[in-house]
Structures are given as C-alpha cells and as structure tokens.
Amino acid sequence: MMCMKKIASLLCLIVSFCFSCQNKTGTEKPKVAVVISTLNNPWFVVLAESAVKDAEALGYEAKIFDSQNNPATESDNFENLISSGFDAILFNPTDADGSVVNILKAKEAGIPVFCMDREVNADDAATSQILSDNYAGCVSIGISFVRALKEKGNYVEIIGLVGDNNTWARSGGFHSVVDKFPGLKMVAQQSGDFDRNKAMEVLETLMQAHPDIDAVFCGNDAMAMGAYQALQAAGKADKVKVFGFDGASDVIEKIREKKIVATGMQYPKVMAKTAAQYAHEYFGGRRIFPQRVPVEVELVNAANVKDYE
C-alpha cells in the first residue's frame, strides 16, 4: 500500500513537472530572446535595442544576450535561452557557418529563429533571414569610388570579420566594380574585425609600407572612423579618400563636412522591426516565411547627405 502511494506521488510529480515545462498559460507573456553578435559596436546596440523595443511593443517580454563576437559564447547563450523557456529568437549571428548549429538546436526545441542583418550558410535552418542588401550597397559605393578617384590610384581595403558573410558580400560588391578598372590598384587588404581601434592600428601599420595611398574602403563605418583617425594623425586626411558602410551618424556628419566621401545607409531599425513582427505572426499561427528578405541599402554622399539628417 505504501509502495502504491509512493508511485502515485512520483507520477503526480512527473506530471506536474511536465505541465510546468509546457507552453505559457493564457496570462503569461511569450518571451523573446534577442541574441546579438556584439554590443561593442554602436550599430549592433541600435539593432538590439530596437528589437527589444519592438518585441515589447507587441506585448512580449524581451531580453538581450551578448555573444561578444564569440561563437562559443553564442552557443552558451542558446543553451541558456532554450532551457529558460524563451519562445522566439531574434538573432544576429557571429559566424555564417558556426552559428548554423545553434539555430538548429533552437529549431529542434521548437523555437523559431529570425536572423537579422547577418546571413548564415544554410537556407533551411532559420525561420527567416532579414538581411541588408550588402552586395548592391557596395556596388553603389564601388561606382562612387571609381568616379571619385577618376579611375586611377592606389587603395587599401579594410574588411570586417573574416567569418561573416556580410564582410564578403560587401567586399564582393565593391570589387565587382572596382576590379574592372585597371588604373585602380589595391595595395593591401586586411581585416579590422569591424572594430574602430583595430582599423586605426591596421591602417597606421599599412601606411608605413604604403605611404602613397589615395583611398581606403572600409567594410563598416566604425572602421571608416578608425581609418580617418589614423589618416588625421598622419596628416593625410585631406589627401586620402575614405569610404565606409553602415550610415552611422558620425560618418554622416563627416560626409556633410566633406571629410569622408560616402557610406551605405543600412536600416537596423527596419530589420529589427520586421524580425519582431515575424515572431509576432509566428505566435499567431503563421508558419510560411520568406527564407531571405533583403533590405535596401542607400548610397549617401555629399550630393544627397541633406536627405539623411
């Protein structure tokens, strides 16, 4: 008899545990995790905070997880949020290949993942990927670059993180134009990890070997600001033309002052809002989403900077 009682209480315990792991009750808000590659870059802070704001405006609890540009930290973040019962993930990946396994873990746990800004190398892992059209944006910058240099000169390219698809989409778009003009010679291409200080150091070092450069193309605006700082310190800011990508406010200001030539305006708030809206629709029962949604990038230069106050 005692044995039967023990078995019954054990069964009750198991059943109540199972129910506690089930979906939220009617009064509980679904939880949305915003997993961001790094919060060291102001651009990603805007992306993260916008995603949280949009998710909260739609009635959800939202929390930011910082992956610190480290796939291992990102993996820990996914483990934590899956075990903590989050219901959707708005995700900015650290690595095009390395992040796929994390998305698949969430998928296996029944959690939808909406990628923002950075594409992963799989078209069947994320629920949807909302991405800047980096390639087209950098084609426009490439044309602007060729015109500004009158098809002739030596230049340096400072690329972003080597494992990030955006790095190569931007570089690819730029080179699809610039490489067709034989008078333009790339004397060095080096990674600045999308980081302002690193880009500054990289350009300082490169200028020792190549003091005669005419332009620098940077894979993001943080690096463009770092490059501009290095040129300023070397007294070359007036001679060397700088190009960035992002549409960061400090670079827009520099374009207005004619100190930086051009950038590509990205729309992190649009990407965050679309991802939050998709999560909302997923909770409402929608299951079919476009795998990739490109978001237009607009060229900003001295001619149209007045439109980007």
Added chain:
Amino acid sequence: MNKIYRYIIAAVLVLFLGYKSIYFKKLSEVKQLDKSGFDYDAYADTLYNKGILSEDMGVGLDELMFMIQTKPDSAFSIYGNRLGIGNSAYFMVKGNGRISAVQDGSLKILTEKGESVTLDSKYIFGNDLRDASRLVKLTDFKTNAEFNKVSEALNTLVREKVIAPTVQRLREGDKISFMGALKLNRKHLSDIEFMIIPAQITLQ
C-alpha cells in the same frame, strides 16, 4: 614487453584514426569544383537572350512616366520590382530617341517626346538588370552570394559583349532604340534622374 606492444598498438590506432579523420585536397581542385557546380555564364546567356530580349519585355518609357505622375502606386506594383524591403524598385523600360551627346562612355538621349535620358553604358553593375527583368527569384538560389553571381555574369555579358561594341559604333545625332533598367525611388519621384542601365541599344 607487454607494455611495448600496447604502446605500439595504441600508436598505430592513433595514426590510423588520424589518417581517416582528415584528408587533403588541392585548392585549385576545390575552386574548380565550386566553379563547375553551376554555370552562371550559361545561365546569364539564356536569361539575356531568351528572357530579357523577348518581345514582351519592358514598358514604354513615356507610358511609365505618365503612370508615375498619375498613379505612382499602380506603376510600382505593375511594372516595378523590389526584392524585400526598400523605397526603390527596378523597371525594365524601352524607348526611342536621338543621341545628343556621348560623354565618358555614357549616351545622352533626347526621346521623341523631348525627354532627356542618359544611358549609362559604362557602369553596368549591380542588380539593376537582373531585378528589372523580374525573371529571377531570390528563392532560385540558396544564398545571396549565389544570387548575386547571376547579376555579375549578366552584367559582364551585357557590358562587354553587347553594349561596349555597340557604343563604339554610335555617334552624336544617331537615332536609336533602347531597352534597359531604370531605378526609381518612391521618396524622390519629383526629381527623377533618368539614368538607364542599358540592356540593348539598336541603331535605327
């Protein structure tokens, strides 16, 4: 003595597993494999000759501009193509006109209705032609990088094999017909710059 045998067996086992767990390939072979996976040049050739050059491709420039002024939303939804989110759309347009100037590889055209347009025959890059054609879907390719390679192959074909040889033969005053991609931004419809990326120029 037994210990020595154990070490030898363990070493052989480690070497065997190590040998089986990695393999080396020449980088040139890997690159070749990637190239041979999909023939973008052949795809672009078919896209151009059987798609873009088909008779029903493109809207008359004058018709489009009238519609942009009177019913812009309809013009964008009927003739425009925007993949994803953004203010701009690409339109495949066609028209006739006379060359008023040849400047740095670009042709200034005065259309029959007196509109001034530029055929940018030098900077045929980007996704303008691919997207204006409305013939290639994003989902046709697995990644954006692959999707963009279609544009590169198409642009190379049009820029180097079609437009460059044609432009060399053209002179100021020549009467031509043209077809190409026009990018319009919904936010800036009052000051449209008629900059067309040409897909075809024919001397009349």
